[in-house]
Amino acid sequence: MLIRGAVLETSGSKAPFARSNPFTIGEVELDQPAAGELLVRIEAAGICHSDLSVVDGNRTRPIPMLLGHEAAGIVEQLGPGVSDIAIGTRVVMTFLPRCGSCENCQTDGRLPCIPGSAANSAGTLVGDGIRLHRTATGESVHHHLGVSAFATHAVVNRQSVVAVESDVPAEIAALLGCAVLTGGGAVINAARPAPGERVIVVGLGGVGMAALLVAIALGHDVIGVDAVPAKLDLARELGASAAFEPAAIIAAGHQASVVIEAAGSARAFETALALTAPGGTTVTVGLPPPDATATVSPLQLTAQARTIIGSYLGSAVPERDIPRYVDLWRTGALPLERLISSRITLDDLPEAMDLLASGTQLRQLLTF
Template identity: 40%
Template sequence: MRMIAAVMHEQGLPTPYVDSQPFRIEEVELDGPGEGEVLVEIRGAGLCHSDLSQVAGLRKRKLPVVGGHEGAGIVREVGRGVTGLKPGDHVVMTAVADCGHCQFCNENRPVLCESVTLARSQGLLSDGERRLSYRGHPLYHYSGISSFAQYAVTVPTSLIKIDQSIPLDVAAMFGCAVVTGAGSVFNSAKVRPGQNVAVFGLGGVGLNTVMAARISGASEIIGIDINESKFSLAKELGCTRTLNARDPNLVEMVKDLTRGGVDFAFEISGSPAAMTSANALTRKGGEIICVGLGATGEMYQYAHAGLVSEEKVFRGSFMGSCVPVRDIPRYMKYYQEGRMPVNRLKSGTMLFEDLNRNLDLLDRGEVVRQVLLPHG
């Protein structure tokens, strides 16, 4: 079938993106689902800081590629052998899938699945197939999803069936922003009532971290960002304090507020400077939860003697250490109960022609989460 999609042919183009146009809106070809695959009509796709990283070339991708790694839509066709999903089902699309038989899948850690990671690094679906093309030439899949398109073929383990009463433009954010932010609290840190946390970066992922910390019963939830325009929403969603990341007294203020430092510092941005601050304001025996991805190969520094003598932990949290089939229904329930108002994170919706301009808005920190509506 032919469809409209946002295609990235080159990484590392300069800002403003409204001028350099890293995503070109083109008509491409999408083959139907093969055995064990599903065709989804995409009704919403979130624009994420990870998309900015890919556009900037901080992490290389097979090109040309159809962008987008979180979304939601409606199942339109299932391939032979697919069970549990049928045409008409509403689904969340997530970049986490599993092969079901490797060591990590057997340990219930699908985010680390080696075969899926290998396939996606090659721009393929998790099953090793490719269903996209452009003028007779190969097009690659982005994180096994490619949600910046009107339709996508993916594998069932990347799809979580949801209640049809949930708006699909809101559901789209659960595929990455919610599972990453909330999962870093519930799965990676396992925050307990009365503990203190700091969150560096109050975008879509960071604000989900804030909401999850509130649900977990954290005492102090300190939101930290360079953009103070985000502070009002952050307080409404659960922050007890908000501080400017560039304040020279940041570390001392947090230590005073928490009598020695936070139990958990969640670093969302991937910034080396933020990592330094996160380490400094974490108490002895505390943990720095590393959520943000910097450039491939980028090195971060810390004082090793302090790490040992203070028994701190640096813990990686990729996609919130999520198990989608377990976690997304739980987070959806929190949303329906009003405990996790994910809809508040939506800064607006956009059409294909707005995509590059909205990359600039995200790059400048002027928005939280924007959602592409591929069908208008």
């Protein structure tokens, strides 16, 4: 079938992307779902730094590639062997399928699935399949993290989706697939703070603000840290007890037993370490450039009994964790609507990448 999507033609383009415009936005051929796959009509897709990192070259991925990995949509067709989900179901699309049988899948979400990770790196679906092609030449177009949601439709592996009830709007469901799984999971799966324990979140983009919201929803005293004043104001509105720029919170001497770094930079990681109290835990979920390095004092780690935890996709098991976030949203404790910065169309994508790079956005949503 013919779909409309945004294909990234080159990685490493220079900003502003509205000028360099590395995308071709137009028709792409999408194959029918194969065994174990399904066809989803995309309703909403978030614009995330994991997309930007492919555009600017910080993450090496095979090109051409149809980007987009945080999304929600409606199941329109089932491939052979898929019988546990109904056509017409709204699904959250998650960017790391879990086979459920490999060694890593036995770690309760701590380690990413081995075949799922291999497929993501290769730009294929699980099993090495590619379902996207150029309409004129038949050239393969790679999948982004098993999803490729910057398009009207996507074919994905069954393990890349989690069904949600129809009362969950598509825009909320989309946020659950990356921002909330990653940020919220850093709290509930990786850090696991004691009841009422203070949590500091460094970096208040979509993932960091989601971590802040989940920690507040669970009853923790939360402090937000970011260099953008508007994000600090929003953190206070959402229930943070305080919010600071990085230098200001260090000067004030605030620390916490749990500190989550969600900015994806070495400097933010060092700030998070400085804000972690003796005996405390630093959880890092940001994805800095591959060559980024940070300074850590081994003596301080030993003498102060510190712990550093890396958490990918919030150490999540999506089919377990997404219903928990939905329940919190339904009660009003988790106002995910506040994460939405704006709504855009496919044609707005280059400008949206520039806005994301500016650090001023939480989640821009591509809607259809």
